[in-house]
Amino acid sequence: MLARAMGAVLLGVDAIPVTVEVDLSNGLPGFTVVGLPDATVQEARDRVRGAIVHSGHEYPMCRITANLAPSDLRKQGAGLDLVLALAILVANGKASTKGLESRLFCGELGLSGDVRPVRGALQAAEAAAAAGLREVVCPADNATEAALAGLPVFGVSTLREALAVVSGREPPPTVADVGALLSAPPQACFDIAQIRDQDRAKRVLEVAATGGHNVLFSGPPGSGKTLLARALPGILPPLSLPEALEVTRIHSAVGLLFQGESLIRTRPFRAPHHGVSAAGMVGGGSSWTRPGEVTLAHRGVLMMDEFPEFPRSVLEALRQPLEDGVVTITRARQTTTYPARFMLVAAMNPCPCGHRGTERPCRCPPRTLEIYRQRVSGPLLDRIDIHVSVGRVDASELLTEVDGSRSAEVRRRVEAGRAAGAERRRPWNATCNAEIPARWLLRVCALDEGSGAVLTRAANRYRLSARSVHRVLRVARTIADLDGREHVSREDVLEAITYRLAEREERS
Secondary structure (H helix, E strand, C coil): CEEEEEEEEEECCEEEEEEEEEEEECCCCEEEEECCECHHHHCHHHHHHHHHHHCCCCCCCCEEEEEEECCCCCECCCCCHHHHHHHHHHHCCCCCHHHHCCEEECCEECCCCEEECCCCHHHHHHHHHHCCCCEEEEEHHHHHHHHCCCCCEEEECEHHHHHHHHCCCCCCCECCCHHHHHCCCCCCCCCHHHCCCCHHHHHHHHHHHHHCCCEEEECCCCCCHHHHHHHHHHHCCCCCHHHHHHHHHHHHHCCCCCCCCCCCCCCCEECCCCCCCHHHHHCECCCCCECCHHHHCCCCEEEECCHHHCCHHHHHCCHHHHHHCEEEEECCCCEEEEECCCEEEEEECCCCCCCCCCCCCCCCCHHHHHHHHHCCCHHHHHCCCEEEECCCCCHHHHCCCCCCCCHHHHHHHHHHHHHHCHHHHHHHCCCCHHHCCHHHHHHHCCECHHHHHHHHHHHHHCCCCHHHHHHHHHHHHHHHHHCCCCCECHHHHHHHHHHHHHHHHHHC
16 A cells, blocks of 8 residues: 655755655565665664554554655655654554645654654744645644744654544644744843943944944953953844744754744854864755854854964855855755854954053064964955954953943844834845845945045045945944934944954054
């Protein structure tokens, strides 16, 4: 007898529907899986056998052939266990084939018949909706996550429960309460008020959060560069529902959702060690590609402390995601594109010893200093919107009570600044000024004669590249939005230029 059901496998951070066909025929007992399965899918034969037997059903002693279509797509992961077991049981007459129609099944099986959670349940449900299916059957631990796709979801804990659903004895479907998920209190972040002094750096952080700009902090050790970066997620606006779904899809695909978590509400903050590889940073792999840190930081913050200590290959690999907001990884059998729209916050010392420009003497030889600076290339620095020098904090400041704007207050100003330009950015579906296409910048950042002349003189004097000029325009537009001005003024352009030239002053 032949049974046909629908499953799904992950390809990158997306799910691809897979048609599972199971045929029971006469011949020597055996279980063959065809359709380009990987080792994990091949091992499903033993998990399925044990789950069927320990669920109280007879395992068919005949030739079992399972075909996974499309046959040219590499199938990986344990998410096909449940659909394979159900198709075998239906083909063996334990339930009607109608119970498999218009449904997508995903789940990993234990030998006892338990249905275990899988990666990418949300993507599987989205794939089911795109394929015109009406319902999803998945592990109970993934039910709320899968229900975010909008389809009725039946969460099951055992193979017996899944067979009961196929037989028509369905439990009530799970429906996601999106409002309750969105209203859940966000995770506590480091408060910017805990950072003493550094008013200019805090102003830069507020501008960067409003416009989604990349920032490079340069200063001696202990000046607060790392704390400034860790305070950034707390002043960013909360994730909107579309953004939260994007982030959830990514973290679900790599198995980073916490137990019981169905929708990520806080912006990601990733801080990889400077020993990370290029594949770990931008994604990759030999047999199958995995998202890297830049994708895990999508819609959030990527913190790179000790910026020049990262391998040159890692730093140069950042060029495409910083410019395009995506990472494209090509292998012999597949090309995968991952989202990578993040804010980069980098921190570095002014020299290897860290004392250049401070009251303590710098003992770095000129050649050592030159090598240290050359570790970060000009084209990469060109893609960082704001460069700012951070000085040491006086000891007297550390012994005083906290006095300054807290993250909640700064966040309100950031949200107001983003809202001020929302209508202006709507044609390009941009959430912040950093995402405005370069070709439309002059329409959004119209300059009067005075501000245009200032920018022209600065570009000619400091030989700014076209990319640098565009980034100055974006930052100036953000400053105007943050201060409640409809038009970009001369003062906005001057402030944006000073942020751009800080790195040149540090190097002089």
